[in-house]
Amino acid sequence: MISCIAIDDEPLALEVLKKYVQKIYFLELKGTFTDPDEALNFIRQEKPELIFLDIQMPDVSGIQLAGQIQQYNPAVIFTTAYSEYAVDGFNVDAVDYLVKPIEYERFLKAVYKAKEYLEFVQTRDIANASIFVKSDYQQVKVKLSDVLLIEALDDFIKIYLPEKTLITLMTLKAIQAKLPEKEFVRIHRSYIVPLSKLEVVSRAKVKVGDKEVPIGASYSDAFFALLNGKF
Structure with missing residues (x-):
């Protein structure tokens, strides 16, 4: 919107x-x-x-x-x-x-x-924005345009990038606060996706690269409302 x-x-x-x-x-x-x-x-x-x-x-x-x-x-x-x-x-x-x-x-x-x-x-x-996350005891710069998917793993999150994957001690809620809300959307209790990287969208899941991600029932309405507003 x-x-x-x-x-x-x-x-x-x-x-x-x-x-x-x-x-x-x-x-x-x-x-x-x-x-x-x-x-x-x-x-x-x-x-x-x-x-x-x-x-x-x-x-x-x-x-x-x-x-x-x-x-x-x-x-x-x-x-x-x-x-x-x-x-x-x-x-x-x-x-x-x-x-x-x-x-x-x-x-x-x-x-x-x-x-x-x-x-x-x-x-x-x-395209010009970036954030820093702690990984392997150092602060690593992540370009937002490179992010393919963010996945929660208990107390950690996994950030999928084209050439590598970063694991950092952080919650999805914490990293979501650092991201542009109209581009990075939480679609499940365990996943945040960038709208620009979505390749296939169905009622129950999305595809980002070679990975399929489920859409949580409690996130579905907000996700599709934003998706329709953007595209």
Whole structure:
């Protein structure tokens, strides 16, 4: 799911956006705001991934607000009644620009552009990200993009990599806290899998490389909800 909010000084415009968001299965609306300051505080605390942002507002423009939230790296879709602001919108790296009155088909196109952008950013971040785990009395750097599977073995976990397997004294819960939650998913009390490495998925199991992993009954609903939202 992609968390999103909408900011607009017109309540009716927010109602339209709310109705549209509710039609899209991979969007989760976290709030709507007519007050930019209230929205800014929410963004700082909750860091929504996608923001629908009106450009013309009484106290602060959407362009100014977008500049204040760039550090949180959200995807921004501007909404406005004035098409002449489009250049300004794209100058602050907006994903898209919607002119009111917004038609649903045009809204949907913008949302899919945002989804592709966010997936690209996440893939790029994972490709460059790494963690350290203790193995054989030393700290070993593990690139997240290399991880094929993580398996629990009593008080230890086994991290499967393309060329080797690491065993470390750690719980699945502890390592899960270090991993991007939308890419590494616990599908069983004994397994965490990276979604990007899945080759075959059925109702009862998944295949990663040459290894088949069962899907636990208590993890199934959350796993398939995330899987459908990502792919």
